[in-house]
Amino acid sequence: MDSFEYNSNPSRVVFGSGTLQKLPDEIARLQVNSPLVLSTPHQINQANSVKDVLQGQVAGIFTEATMHTPTHITDKALEYAKAQGADAVISIGGGSTIGLGKAISIRTGLPHICIPTTYAGSEMTPILGETENGLKKTRSDPKILPGTVIYDVDLTMTLPAAMSATSGVNAIAHAVEALYARNTNPIINMMAIEGTRALAAALPEIVEDPTSQSARSKALYGAWLCGTCLGSVGMSIHHKLCHTLGGSFNLPHAETHTAVLPHAISYNAPNIPEAMKQLADALPDSDGDAIRGLNVLLAKLKVERGLKAFGMKEEDVDKAADIAVSNPYWNPRAVERTPIRELIRRVWAGEQASANL
Secondary structure (H helix, E strand, O other), X not given: XXXXXXXOOOOEEEEEOOHHHHHHHHHHHHOOOOEEEEOOHHHHXXXXXXXXXXXXXXXXXXXXXXXXXXXXXXXXXXXXXXXXXXXXXXXXEOHHHHHHHHHHHXXXXXXXXXXXXXXXXXXHOOEEEXXXXXXXXXXXXXXXXXXXXXXXXXXXXXXXXXXXXXXXXXXXXXXXXXXXXXXXXXHHHHHHHHHHHHHHHHHHHHHHOOOOHHHHHHHHHHHHHHHHHHHHOOOOHHHHHHHHHHHHHOOOHHHHHHHHHHHHHHHHHHHOHHHHHHHHHHOOOOOOOXXXXXXXXXXXXXXOOOHHHHOOOOOHHHHHHHHHHOOOOOOOOOOOHHHHHHXXXXXXXXXXXXXXX
């Protein structure tokens, strides 16, 4: 076996059904008494449910969490947290809310409790992506990692089927890139395969029957594992492209990951034969071909595959290619403008991924 290094994530996980009710115990364990609750404008009811569980003992509720974590929203939330005397942060929701919680926590040192309601996986990473002046930049710091994560399957039961699908594929993307990361290791590979297998099995069932608690539980478990992969090893061209497209053109996060994933895998496929084999084994209906497996999965999930549907213009393709090849992430295949531009064009158009990029 090759030599490797493995760094475990130090966060505490509480997983199950009805686990939101354990929040007071977690607050007591942290010895805080005035947490600020965060949500998006669409998840105010869930923020209020946190307040209810804590019997009103919160510093306040900030409901302006926004996609791609724009810094002007973070500044506004920081002012509110200081004015209210918050001594902790609780984020309930998906990547937008958790990202805001991370941004506040890393700037203030306040402990951060995450309560994910999607499969984004941000709660398991020491990574923060923030957008300022139309550019999204990421940084990694162990202090960004939330200290406590409460997974309550009940909170995912009302997540719309379409959103569940794209959020779950977003999670699979974390695992896929972990398989061929420069600093991958066999422990993370096990998590990546198990997480992918769980999500690939659960998501089609959720699309057909959103009320299936067993499928919801399996998907949340898979998202946890995939998020751990993202937080433990480096990422490559898929995540670079998604940050470029999402941050620069204000495209929806999970939908962008969903559209990009099979094409990013196609781009790297010639240089990652072992990872492609592992991925194919984890995907049903792949017939030994990981790209086929992803295409079949996305068809089952009935997701939109073209970014033009979300407002990206054809003339944006060249600008996106320029940004993508500037300061590129490490990638197993050299990042070259001509094939990257073609990849982005295919993602814009919504074409099915193929092995000839």
